[in-house]
Amino acid sequence: MNPLSTMDCGRRWLTTTGTNPPRRVVEVGDELTADEALRLAVSGTGLAWHGDFQNARNLLSALGRRCAPTAGKSFQDQRNRQARRARILGRLLVPLEPGHVLRLRRGPDVRDACTEVYGPSETPSLVSLRELLGVIGAHEWRVKGVQIPALDAKIHPHYGVFSPVRGEYVDLVARTPLPTKELVFDIGTGTGVLAAVLAHRGVERVVATDSEPRALACARENFERLGFEGIETLETDLFPPGRAPLIVCNPPWLPARAHTPLERAVYDPGSRMLNAFLDRLPRHLTPGGEAWLILSDLAELLDLRPREQLTTAFARAGLEVRGRVDVRPRHPRATDPRDPLHAARAKEVTSLWRLAAG
Template sequence: MPSSRPPTSRGAPPPRADTPFTLAPGEPFTWHSESDAPEPERLSPADDRLSADAALKRVRRGEYLLYTGDFHNARQLLGAIGRRLGHAEKARSPLEAFRAERRARQLEHETLSRIVVALDSQYRLGLSRAPDVALACRQVWGEPTTAFTLVPLKQLLGMLGAAEWRRKGLSVPGLTGLLHPHYGVYLPTRTDYVELLLSVPDVKGKRVFDVGTGTGVLSFLLLQRGAESVVATDCDSRAVACARENAERLGLARRFQAMEADLFPEGQADLVVSNPPWIPEPPKNRVDRAVFDEDNRFLQRFLEGLPSHLAPGGEGLLLLSNLAVLLGLRPQGWLEEQFARCGLSVKWTRSTQARHSKAKDRSDPLHAARSREVTTLYCLVPAPRGA
């Protein structure tokens, strides 16, 4: 999230587009961090002379390194530091492996995020041979508000990659037209859950709620199959903007409404669909919220509120992986107990084995669990009275 130092009376003139620049001590800047890390209190200069070993020692001491050298050398430095961090420790159980993997990923994120770069008042990157990053920055942050912006290089690289996905678009099975994801919105590259939705019968003429819409992909599949309308919600403003833009691109905006909301929209629908976060652990950053659901809070609240948001004869469609059960993060049978507690019955299910790349990667620390992962589509209806 951004933070901004108050401006001073002294401002540096903007550099030429082809001229690397540095941030002077005391210069006002805006700091952007996806993990809400506080802005650096002290920045140490670094350039192409810095070795990966020396950089790692310095960031481990708590330094933030403001890189002012060559863009390609900076990327190589990040990679070299990452390789020196090693891998997650060996674990005896899937749960231990999961915990170790998360610790390793968090350490990598915290370490690499201390390599920082500066952008000027036009979002030009102050490194030689730097690409044009202005569009990617404006897509995520809007217009610059101070003379300089600081951002972890690792985050900026992620933004550049996302901007390319957004430009090219993504083909999704069953969807006519391309989906254009935004930075920070879950990318539906795992198509197993999307394909399960194609098996839902009788969607024509149905009014739909899509809870936690993300890119809007589930809404668009249902609309293209004949659903009358969709009201979609998401707690993240980026996801709402992404879904609206994609509805326009696909010619579905007239029947699609997206709003920022904690969970359900008001009223009732014939179909209520959700593909909630499937790992009941705390998210580490904003992007994590699409995958991690601390203490199953989102899932439980969805199930508790579902009966009251179903129109007479309506159905709830829940897409959920069993990876949490395989990792030992959720006991076997817990989900069925929640259905009963919330007054819901399972009308039917469809399941598919995970086909994403990690399920086939034997070098992955979680391969034992991921190779057995199954995603299930549950069709839920209110339980009969007295059941």
């Protein structure tokens, strides 16, 4: 092994998670054992791989098995263990040449996938193999798309934008009777799937908002693919200017800290987005208007947020519940006993709350 500092590598550090590069990096190859790799990674050392790409993937799998998190006493304990495991696995690194060229034996062509996420590259770089595999997988999803039965078409998610693989919340928006077809605000649009469903149902004007430029770029591309070029998009914190007779929001469901940009679609520290949406909602509903809040009860099942806290937030904002439509999840984790959260997921219910200003 040839030790060198990250600066001595002369390579740009690529990351979408904001993590710092390892202070110490050693060059390693096919001769490195999984046990030695684990020892180095646990100590904080980065492992710059110069062997066969498929062997690097095998090593990453072996490391994953060796530091698989055991069940935590609480949800937060489980999250902390998962974060530690992610840090360890993130220390197996892959060098890229200018233009995001991967020169490892049996390595795939990653140029398009990396350019989509990191932009053009004119210098050598270093990236976590775990992140690179995520980038490759996201590119494949972006090309292949996710079939949405309610649209009879596909949505193409970008890297860092939550994929609509949990179809039950989409079905709720597709099947609940519309109180209006005049104007709808879609708050936190993400891939744009709910805005597209609303337009598909005949809503004349949809305004889709998000605070993430990456999400808005994804949504615009999907609207163009689907022929919904009239959907308006706006980068803003929650609401666009004005009022609407129907406002739809599918906020992050769990009040916990996100560890990656993608997790921001799932985790909402302190329920900040949810509370801000509810508190400001009455000022953006037209008289007699309605809001659809799509929310899972997983936070309640994990003892992260009691139901009373949600109903109290409704009352604080002066909102009344006109009705609620429930659905059981159909995704694989709901029936997978190996999932650390299986006991909660097996009981989970996703609801569309119909809210109105009192």
